[in-house]
Amino acid sequence: MAYKLKEVTIRTNNSEEGTKMISEIWRDITSGKLPLLFDSENIFQQGISPVSKYSNYSSDESQDYDLTIMAVTSDFFEKMEAAVSTGLYKKYVEKDENGEIGICARKAWEKVWSEQKLGNIKRAFNEDYESTVPSEYTKDGKAHCYLYISIQVNISK
Template structure:
């Protein structure tokens, strides 16, 4: 009997060691070792996308937080757009012309941090979401990153 996980969570932070933990979690999910995108028999689950949820912040981006990688359907993105329209979240969209997903995500997060520092946004540090799409899954061949940041 095949099974799958809805999500996998680690406690981490933005240190070098924390980034390694995040990379390892993504590797385990991408390879199917943790059956979030694939079931336990390594069958890809159609109609789902991986999304990172950042939650349970000990303080701000400099402290520990929970990182959950979860499998979501298109309904998740529709609900997030509603939350953005209500002013609960701010959406950030970035892309990288060379298809580098890490560069794309870094651009998006740097915008968030710059807007925090300038006072343009006030983050709630409740739950934030990131959907990064590798270039091989996009129509334009570019990496895309979508951030939904909870704001006050």
């Protein structure tokens, strides 16, 4: 009987060791060792996209947080777009002409950190989401990264 996971979570941070842990979990997912994109019999699950969820922050991106890799369907992205339109999230989009997914993701996160440092956004550090698409799965042959960053909403009475 085949089984598949809906998500996998690790506690990590942005240190060198934390980055290594993140690479290892992604390697296990893309190889099928962790049955998230593939079931336990190594059959690819159609209609599933992997998305990273960053949550349970100790304080901010400089401390520990939970990284959850989730298997989502297209309705997830529709819900995120709705959250952007209500102002709960800000969307960042980047691409890399050479198809380097790591460079693409780094560029997107650097935009977030730059806007944060300049005071253009105030992050809520609730749940942030990242979807990276390797160049072999895109029409234009470029790597793409989509970030949905939770922002603090000022509610005035």
